[in-house]
Amino acid sequence: MMNKSKVRQSALSLIYAVEENGGDLQHFDLNLFWRISLEKETDHYRTALCKAISHVARASADSARLLATRTQAVVDTMRADTTAGRLLADIERVQQRSAEFEAALAAMRYCARDPRQDTTDKLEICCKDVMNLAIAVDGLGRDLLPTLADFPVYAAVLKPLKSAILRRSKLMAAVSALANPLALEGQEFVGLVRCARVLEELRPEAEEFALAVLAKKSQLEERLNSLLQNYSIARLDVVDRCILYIALYELEYNKLDTPIVVSEANALADAYSGGKSAPFIHGVISAAAKA
Numbered sequence: 001m002m003n004k005s006k007v008r009q010s011a012l013s014l015i016y017a018v019e020e021n022g023g024d025l026q027h028f029d030l031n032l033f034w035r036i037s038l039e040k041e042t043d044h045y046r047t048a049l050c051k052a053i054s055h056v057a058r059a060s061a062d063s064a065r066l067l068a069t070r071t072q073a074v075v076d077t078m079r080a081d082t083t084a085g086r087l088l089a090d091i092e093r094v095q096q097r098s099a100e101f102e103a104a105l106a107a108m109r110y111c112a113r114d115p116r117q118d119t120t121d122k123l124e125i126c127c128k129d130v131m132n133l134a135i136a137v138d139g140l141g142r143d144l145l146p147t148l149a150d151f152p153v154y155a156a157v158l159k160p161l162k163s164a165i166l167r168r169s170k171l172m173a174a175v176s177a178l179a180n181p182l183a184l185e186g187q188e189f190v191g192l193v194r195c196a197r198v199l200e201e202l203r204p205e206a207e208e209f210a211l212a213v214l215a216k217k218s219q220l221e222e223r224l225n226s227l228l229q230n231y232s233i234a235r236l237d238v239v240d241r242c243i244l245y246i247a248l249y250e251l252e253y254n255k256l257d258t259p260i261v262v263s264e265a266n267a268l269a270d271a272y273s274g275g276k277s278a279p280f281i282h283g284v285i286s287a288a289a290k291a
Helices: 004-020 028-055 058-076 082-113 121-148 152-179 188-215 215-227 238-252 258-272 277-290
Strands: none
Touching: 004 028, 004 082, 004 188, 028 082, 028 121, 028 152, 058 152, 058 238, 082 121, 082 152, 082 215, 082 238, 121 152, 188 215, 188 238, 215 238, 215 258, 215 277, 238 258, 238 277
C-alpha cells in the first residue's frame, strides 16, 4: 500500500497538468507526463549525487598528492633492486589509477558547472566514472598492502607509503559507497533516488485516483460553485482548484472524515500553492462538510 499523501501529491500534479492543457483528458498523453515527471526526479538525483561525491572527496587532492610523493620516494629508493620490479609496477599502477580518479573528479565537477550542458545524462556518466575508478583504486591499494611486508629492509619508505595508501583507500571506499545510495542513511541524495524510484511505483495508484477525480469533474465544479460566495471557479488559481477537486472528491465520494480531508488539503496547499490558499481551502471544505 502506497503512502496516501504521496498518492495525492502525484495525483495533484497529474490533474494540474490536465487542467493546464485545457482539461481535455482524451488528448492528454499520460505516458509522456509520467516520463517527464520521472526525468525531473532523476535529474535532481544526478545533481545531488554529484554534490555528494564532491563533498565526500573534498580531501581527495591532498591524499592524492601525498600518495604521489611517497610513491616517488619508494621508486627512487628501490629502483636499483632487481627483486622489487613487480612491487614497483604494482605501486605505480595504484598511483596511475589514483591520478585517473583525480582527472575524472575534475571532469565531473566541470560538467556540473558547465552552463552549456542542457542535460544531466553526461553528469551521470561522469559520476559513474568517478565511482568506478574509486572502486579500482581502493581494490588495487588493498591488494598491494600485504606485499609491502615482504621488503622489511625498505621499511623507512614503505611504511609512509602504506599510511598514504590506507588514507587513500578509506576515501575511495567512501566515494564508491555512493554507488549504492539506498544502503546509506541521512544523505540528501538518498531521499532523491528514493523519490525517483517510488514515483514509478506510485503511478498506478496515483493515476487511478486522478482519473477518478477527473471523471467527477463536472459534479465537483457544480458543488464548488454552490460553495463559493461572490466568487467563481474561473477566478480560482488552477492549483487551488485542483486541490479543491481532490478534497471534495474525498469528502463526498470517498467519505473521508472532514479533519483528514482538511489536513491533507492544507498540506497540498502549503507545498504547492501560496501562503493564503490554505485558509481559503479550509473554509471551502468546512462549508462543504456542514452542507
